[in-house]
Amino acid sequence: PAAPQTAGNSRDAFTSSFGVLAATLGSAVGLGNIWKFPYVTGANGGASFLVVYVLATLLVGLPVMIAEIMLGRKAKADAVTTLRTLAPAGQPWWLIGGFGVIAAFLIMSFYSEVAAWVFAYVFKALRGDILSSDPAVTSAAFGALISDPLQSLLWQWAVLLMIGGILLMGVAKGIEAVTKKLMPVLFLLLLVICARSLMLPGAMAGLSFLFTPDWSKITGEVVLVAMGLAFFKLSIGMGTMMTYGSYFRDDQNVPATTLRVMSADLFVSMLAGIAIFPAVFSFGFKPEAGPSLLFITIPAVFASMPMGHLFMVLFFVLAAVAATGAMLSILEVPVSVMAGRLGVSRKKATLVNLLLLALIGATCALSNSLLADVKPFGMTFFDLFDYISSYILMPLGGIFICLFVAWVWGKHNMAAALSNDGRLANGKVVAGLYVLLKFVTPLLILLVMLKGLGLL
Numbered sequence: 001p002a003a004p005q006t007a008g009n010s011r012d013a014f015t016s017s018f019g020v021l022a023a024t025l026g027s028a029v030g031l032g033n034i035w036k037f038p039y040v041t042g043a044n045g046g047a048s049f050l051v052v053y054v055l056a057t058l059l060v061g062l063p064v065m066i067a068e069i070m071l072g073r074k075a076k077a078d079a080v081t082t083l084r085t086l087a088p089a090g091q092p093w094w095l096i097g098g099f100g101v102i103a104a105f106l107i108m109s110f111y112s113e114v115a116a117w118v119f120a121y122v123f124k125a126l127r128g129d130i131l132s133s134d135p136a137v138t139s140a141a142f143g144a145l146i147s148d149p150l151q152s153l154l155w156q157w158a159v160l161l162m163i164g165g166i167l168l169m170g171v172a173k174g175i176e177a178v179t180k181k182l183m184p185v186l187f188l189l190l191l192v193i194c195a196r197s198l199m200l201p202g203a204m205a206g207l208s209f210l211f212t213p214d215w216s217k218i219t220g221e222v223v224l225v226a227m228g229l230a231f232f233k234l235s236i237g238m239g240t241m242m243t244y245g246s247y248f249r250d251d252q253n254v255p256a257t258t259l260r261v262m263s264a265d266l267f268v269s270m271l272a273g274i275a276i277f278p279a280v281f282s283f284g285f286k287p288e289a290g291p292s293l294l295f296i297t298i299p300a301v302f303a304s305m306p307m308g309h310l311f312m313v314l315f316f317v318l319a320a321v322a323a324t325g326a327m328l329s330i331l332e333v334p335v336s337v338m339a340g341r342l343g344v345s346r347k348k349a350t351l352v353n354l355l356l357l358a359l360i361g362a363t364c365a366l367s368n369s370l371l372a373d374v375k376p377f378g379m380t381f382f383d384l385f386d387y388i389s390s391y392i393l394m395p396l397g398g399i400f401i402c403l404f405v406a407w408v409w410g411k412h413n414m415a416a417a418l419s420n421d422g423r424l425a426n427g428k429v430v431a432g433l434y435v436l437l438k439f440v441t442p443l444l445i446l447l448v449m450l451k452g453l454g455l456l
């Protein structure tokens with residue numbers, strides 16, 4: 001293997017505090033908030049699911065996210081090299097990074113296809129193609145898009161090319177510069193759409209669905225779904241936050257920044273819920289539509305409201321913006337590993353990974369057409385890749401990150417790595433995080449996984 005990248009001033013990294021925040025939040029916020037969060041919340045009981053999800057975010061998500069960013073910033077290298085450098089010689093902890101690369105490919109494969117639909121919908125919304133308040137019509141339009149192999153593939157490749165283009169510009173000039181512009185736009189659009197949704201008659205029914213718990217809906221499987229969502233949402237358990245952590249500035253307070261990103265991400269999910277559910281209820285639609293909620297129910301909802309055409313366009317632009325920041329961070333994992341380990345240029349690494357993804361991602365693009373009947377483990381490639389990453393690879397990655405930090409690396413190293421520029425980290429924060437990472441978080445993940453997968 002090639003020599004690890006040296007940590008020096010010459011390494012491309014985020015340049016400002018706002019840039020760090022925008023890029024990291026850009027990774028967390030994405031289709032997870034706007035596509036996944038509303039439909040899984042809708043399908044799993046609303047408010048009661050929300051409570052479990054918030055608990056999973058605090059007890060599992062936050063500690064793992066801090067740990068990952070801390071490790072990345074310490075080693076200032078890609079995910080594989082980071083664990084190789086920090087672990088005792090000969091111990092295979094770098095495999096966490098290796099599995100992260102696999103998870104990145106699986107996630108990017110289906111994620112870029114959902115993004116492909118979103119980008120296609122921006123154009124369809126502009127042209128008024130999906131402007132019908134009849135779900136049968138919007139459903140037919142969605143069906144026509146996803147069952148057309150050529151359209152599905154071409155939109156996905158267009159999305160991949162755009163992401164690759166941004167990554168080619170580098171970490172500071174590409175990722176940081178783009179997310180700094182996109183994040184404010186995202187908040188603005190979301191607030192406008194929320195205001196519109198809340199002004200609809202009958203909006204309260206949607207809010208009470210989102211905020212009144214029904215505890216009977218909670219099962220082991222639902223808890224696993226909530227935890228999987230927490231991992232997916234915060235881009236953790238697969239090396240993404242480790243990679244971004246390696247671009248963090250040394251004067252950055254890691255726990256504080258992480259807390260800010262986590263809170264802002266939750267806030268965006270809430271806003272997405274507030275934008276979507278009141279409108280869904282107001283026009284008498286069902287919240288349990290599943291993955292197609294965004295593409296079938298939402299256009300019908302917008303078509304039902306005054307000025308709906310405009311708001312529909314804004315909504316899909318918002319989703320496209322959100323998806324972009326997240327995809328940059330997913331693809332950055334294999335790109336940085338390839339550049340760091342094999343010593344190839346960033347340009348070559350980006351191109352090779354794009355090419356690989358165009359091939360592997362095609363299995364997801366074609367999951368509703370040519371490959372609809374190919375179902376390993378009873379699922380299409382699209383569903384399978386989502387399932388394996390959210391419910392197996394990311395939680396396992398999370399467990400091993402906890403074990404490595406607390407049991408191998410130790411409290412002393414943690415305290416040093418959490419300090420910034422000579423300012424000591426808060427002792428209580430370090431102690432609390434240590435206890436969580438050593439016992440609470442890994443055990444919780446393990447129990448939820450075993451119970452949710454029916455093994456307990």
Ligand code: PFF
Pocket residue numbers: 027028029030031032033107232233234235236238240326327329330
């Ligand atoms: N956090 C992103 C979202 O919620 O849309 C998805 C994601 C990004 C998952 C990056 C994993 C990842 F590494």
